[in-house]
Amino acid sequence: MSGEAAFNYDALLERLYSKIPRKQARHERFEVPPVKVEHIGNRTFVRNFREIAGVLRREPRLLMRYLLKELAAAGSYDEDSGILMINIRVSAASLNRLIQLFVKQYVICPTCGRPDTRLERRGKAWILVCEACGAETPVKPF
Ligand SMILES: [Zn+2]
Incomplete structure (x- = not known):
């Protein structure tokens, strides 16, 4: 692998990482x-x-x-x-x-513990959908 190829690979990785949203501080508490x-x-x-x-x-x-x-x-x-x-x-x-x-x-998502969720109604079922980890948890309708 030439030096130039390695450099491009690093740049590519950096670009990919920059697209991943940063962890939000409010998740901590x-x-x-x-x-x-x-x-x-x-x-x-x-x-x-x-x-x-x-x-x-x-x-x-x-x-x-x-x-x-x-x-x-x-x-x-x-x-x-x-x-x-x-x-x-x-x-x-x-x-x-x-x-x-x-x-x-x-x-709060029971899978990852984060509050970035939304409540979806699917027919009679209520699902807590986590936007952070993608988990879907059925919850008790009220
Ligand atoms: Zn989650």
Whole structure:
């Protein structure tokens, strides 16, 4: 192999590697913002609900459905303000715990542990599709 051929090979490898996306630092520790709640009477308002859903890359209405089902409560999401209203009094700690459970089941890929996933509905089945490693994991619909 001539020197020139070796050089070209290195350049080719370098070009290939540069196309591989870099590992993202946020994989090391996936931070979900804590809920900002306000209680008015017997109702609970989650002021940063849209922000939380955004970090998880999930539809706010999907996350709402999960929380309301787990709390056996009614509520509504206001698109304009991004605030979730729940018809019962729930502590911030309880909400944070539920959101962590949601993340564990419906966001984090069980194969590689990364949060770069999307939820796909195929008929009645829900599949957690990982964009990092390609794993497809069936999850419990709700
Ligand atoms: Zn994965």
